[in-house]
Amino acid sequence: MKKILLLFIAMLTAISIWFMITKNPASSSSTSIQAKLADVKDYKYYLDKGNDTIGEDMTKLDLVIVEPIEMQQKYIDNAQKNGTLVYGYINAMEADQWNTVLYRQLEEDDFYRDKQGEKMYFAQWDSYLMDMTSSHYQDILLTEIEKQIVQKGLDGVFLDTVGNINSYLPEDEQKWQNEAMLSFIQQIKQRHPTLSVAQNWGFQTLIDYTAPYVDFIMWEDFSYHEVGNDEWSLEMMKKLVHLREEFGTQVMAIGFTDELESRALAKKYNFKFFYSPAGSYYNTWQ
Structure with missing residues (x-):
């Protein structure tokens, strides 16, 4: 019995x-995406329009990050049919003035303001730092993700400028923005459970808040002369390896210089690697 x-x-x-x-x-789906990301060998980060040559090249990659407003749907679809993971760019902590449709929806309370009440403007990118604690701003981004990522059938959303929280905000304000970023990413997953989420920089944000929801993090300027002998960088590499073991979060590294040495360092930690001699300008298919 x-x-x-x-x-x-x-x-x-x-x-x-x-x-x-x-x-x-x-x-x-999450398990499947993580398995595919773990197997990525060749990937590219490109934020401009495609053409037939680029479209054909995309089909040969394991992963490509594109600007969905710019990249034509036919190239996205064809790449995915051939097994390429396609992630769409969304600027999370900055509002680009070139994206007029989104920019016109913003209200004054959506912009981050310092203790003197001034906005933070990035002349290099013609963009403003945003306040992730604004529910109105989060709603705008969620709508943008629905329109540009979900409706176009992309595999994931790539959240740029997450690292702005730790890079530009006073320490006593970072907690609130990090908690808001976590809440924002949780809303993405609640609305679109099968959509993969990735972020650019924001290592401490990842470690303390977002790792359970993020399938890969990008490390820009993973160049040997910048990180190869830097104590902070070497310690962070070890922490990211631990996060990968715990949550499956992969690292997409981009080197700007020292291609061979940078690639070898990335391989040592099993980070994915892409070489971008143009630096952080991703408007040329390389």
Whole structure:
């Protein structure tokens, strides 16, 4: 009788696990995306329009990050048909004035202001630092993700400028912005459980807040002369390896100089690597 009872319990457990797997596509999809990201060998980061040559090249990559407003849908679709993961760029902590459709929706309370009440403007990019604690701003971004990422069938959203929180904000304000960023990413996953999420920089944000929800983080200027002998960088590499072991979060490294040495360092930590001699300008297909 006891054996029968144990067998019955085991059967119920197996049925329960099967039901959770088959009825929870978010879980299986997330696992599938993470498995594909772990196998990535060649990837590119490109934020301009495509052409037939670029479209053909995209089909040969494991992953490509594109600006979905610029990249034509036919090239996205064709790349995905050939197994390429396609992530769409969304500027999270900055508002670009060139994106007029989004920019016109902003209200004054959506902009970050320093203790003197001044906005923070980035002349290099013609953009303003935003306040992620603004629910109105989060709603604008969520709508943008729906329009530019979900409706276009991309595999994931790539959140740029997450690192602005730690790079530009006073320490006593970072906690609130980090918590807001976490809440924002959680909303993305709640609305779109199968959508993969990635972020650019924001290592401390990742470690303390967002790692459970982020499938890869980008490390720009992973150039040997910048990081190869830098104590902070070497320690961060080890921390990112631990996060990968715990959450499956991959690292997409981009080197600007010292291609061979930078690539070798990335390989040592099993980071994915892309060489960009033009630096952080990704408007040329390289």
